[in-house]
Amino acid sequence: MQEKKNLINRRNLLKSLGAVGLGSVIAKAEDIAPKQEKPKKDKNKNPQVPTRILGKTGESVSVLAIGTMFNVIENQIMLRKCLQWGVNYWDTAYGYAGGNSELGIGKFFKKNPEKRKDVFLVTKASGAKNAESAESRLQESLKRLNTDYIDLYYGVHVLNDISQMTDELIKWSVSAKKRKLIKHFGFSTHKNMADNLMAASKMKGIDAILSAYNFRLTKDQKMQDAIQACHEAGIGLTAMKTQGLKIESKEDKKLAEHFLSRGFTEGQAKIKMVLEDKRIASACVGRGNLSHLIQNIAAVLDKTKLVKEDFDFFEQYAQETACGYCAACGHICDSALPNSPYTSEILRYMMYYNSYGEPDYAKELFAKIPAEVRNNLLNIDYRQAEKQCPQNLPIAKIIAEAVEKLA
Numbered sequence: 543m544q545e546k547k548n549l550i551n552r553r554n555l556l557k558s559l560g561a562v563g564l565g566s567v568i569a570k571a572e573d574i575a576p577k578q579e580k581p582k583k584d585k586n587k588n589p590q591v592p593t594r595i596l597g598k599t600g601e602s603v604s605v606l607a608i609g610t611m612f613n614v615i616e617n618q619i620m621l622r623k624c625l626q627w628g629v630n631y632w633d634t635a636y637g638y639a640g641g642n643s644e645l646g647i648g649k650f651f652k653k654n655p656e657k658r659k660d661v662f663l664v665t666k667a668s669g670a671k672n673a674e675s676a677e678s679r680l681q682e683s684l685k686r687l688n689t690d691y692i693d694l695y696y697g698v699h700v701l702n703d704i705s706q707m708t709d710e711l712i713k714w715s716v717s718a719k720k721r722k723l724i725k726h727f728g729f730s731t732h733k734n735m736a737d738n739l740m741a742a743s744k745m746k747g748i749d750a751i752l753s754a755y756n757f758r759l760t761k762d763q764k765m766q767d768a769i770q771a772c773h774e775a776g777i778g779l780t781a782m783k784t785q786g787l788k789i790e791s792k793e794d795k796k797l798a799e800h801f802l803s804r805g806f807t808e809g810q811a812k813i814k815m816v817l818e819d820k821r822i823a824s825a826c827v828g829r830g831n832l833s834h835l836i837q838n839i840a841a842v843l844d845k846t847k848l849v850k851e852d853f854d855f856f857e858q859y860a861q862e863t864a865c866g867y868c869a870a871c872g873h874i875c876d877s878a879l880p881n882s883p884y885t886s887e888i889l890r891y892m893m894y895y896n897s898y899g900e901p902d903y904a905k906e907l908f909a910k911i912p913a914e915v916r917n918n919l920l921n922i923d924y925r926q927a928e929k930q931c932p933q934n935l936p937i938a939k940i941i942a943e944a945v946e947k948l949a
Contacts, residue, residue: 589843590628596662596823597778599726599749601693603662603824605817606842607631607780611903612830613639614646620828620835621650627839630662633752633780633826634687635699636679637668644686651688658689664752665692666699666730673714680723691722694750698729702872704741712747726750732783733872733886735759739768743775750778752826754870756786757815757856762869773821781816782826785809785898786860786867793862800855809834810841814848815856829899865934868893875937878927884911885927888919888944889935895947908948919945 591604608624610632624632634643644665651658665683670676676697684690695718697711707729715727727747731738732754742748751772759765772779794808801811816825827838860867872886879885888908895904908916924938931937 588626588628591839591842593628593630594820594823595778596694596750596780597773598776599694599778601662601726601778603631604629605824606813606838607633607664607824607826607828608835609782609826609828610634610643610647610830611638611828611900613642614644614830615642615649617646617830618650620830620832621647623832623835625657625660629839630660631664631780631824631826632661633664635666635668635696636670636683637666637699641686644683648686648688655688662693663687663689664694664696666696668699670697670699672708673710676711676714677718680718684723692724694726694728695724696728696730696752700733701729701731701738702733704738704745707742707745707748712745715747726778728752728777730782732890733870735870736762736764736768737873739765739772743768743771743777748777750780752780752782754783755779755781755816755822756784757812758786758860758864758867758869760815760819761857761860769819769821779822780824780826781822784816784825784827785812791863791866793859797855797859801852804852805846806841806844807837810837810844811848811852811856813838813841814844815853817842818848865936867933868935869933871932874930874932875927878930879922879924882919882922882924884915885924885937885941887911888948889937889940891948892940892944895944901947905948908944916945916949 591606593602593604595601596603606629608620608629608631610620611634614621614634621632624630632647634647636644638644639646647663665687667676667679670679680692680695683692695715697715698706701707712727715724718724719727726749728750729738729742729748730752735753735755739751739753742751755765755769769779798808801808804811806814813825813827816822825842828835868886868889870886870890875886875889876883888911891904891907894900894907919941922941924941928935928937
């Protein structure tokens with residue numbers, strides 16, 4: 543009887559999530575949605591994604607954030623569905639989709655100005671090197687987004703070393719706050735994360751950080767110490783890259799089968815794993831795919847808790863597939879290859895290409911590498927970096943693949 547009740551609740555949730563022309567998505571998703579307790583409904587008859595407080599900002603944000611690294615102009619339904627289900631945390635950047643991410647959100651606010659107050663809006667100063675360029679990008683972002691303020695502004699987008707967060711930028715952020723252009727300030731990082739987080743925990747002026755974090759990093763003591771230091775400093779933490787890469791192996795099949803037997807997909811389980819850590823305010827996911835959004839919302843609405851067997855399964859899977867995952871410890875590559883910049887970045891671009899379903903973005907990033915560097919990639923001896931790599935990555939092979947596929 544209980545199993546039948548769970549099936550009915552599961553079906554009702556996905557039908558609600560996929561209402562208005564999503565019958566095919568519902569039919570596909572129905573078999574893999576998690577078991578649902580009967581959700582508490584608001585006045586709009588939609589269950590609302592839970593919220594957490596984002597550190598010392600005091601802001602209440604949805605535990606699921608929508609990452610808009612796609613052409614939002616042509617995908618307005620994603621934004622409407624997010625608000626219907628309480629996903630109030632919207633993450634974009636100056637450089638996403640050539641500006642069409644910010645422009646798309648701006649289009650939504652122009653048509654629905656009353657909704658601006660319901661959104662925790664985040665954008666980033668893509669490519670900014672100093673206060674002047676951060677100011678220029680912020681002003682352009684405000685115009686694109688059709689808003690007069692940003693809730694959280696990442697003054698450094700993709701911070702590789704804490705030295706990029708200069709005193710000049712911190713002073714500029716104070717000015718931007720006084721002018722009421724931004725409410726909170728921080729940076730995003732998915733390289734040398736532990737070092738960057740630990741250093742930020744000792745700085746003034748950092749309100750929030752967007753960092754790569756997933757099941758593969760939960761046993762990394764250095765990362766755990768850095769997260770705890772930020773938590774104690776009141777820095778709000780949002781996790782990205784939560785899926786931790788699919789390797790497309792027999793281990794992946796085992797992982798998928800295990801969690802399907804529990805009532806949810808491996809992708810949903812990975813989000814649950816991240817959010818088990820209450821120090822993480824939100825998990826930022828999304829590629830402009832409505833079926834993925836439905837599955838992600840279902841995951842965070844689901845009340846089923848991961849058990850010890852699930853955590854053990856993740857740990858075993860992480861160990862068995864470590865040689866295919868770049869852990870973003872770029873300082874190791876950099877020290878081993880002082881005359882070969884961009885090595886760790888290229889490893890990340892190939893993860894976008896092969897496993898994150900973002901080949902065009904990978905090619906776009908690769909094209910920004912100086913031509914003289916790209917033309918010399920196959921002439922470099924990567925053996926020292928491979929020897930020092932804690933994941934035992936075949937770096938030379940991956941770089942050769944990048945030259946072939948991304949050029």
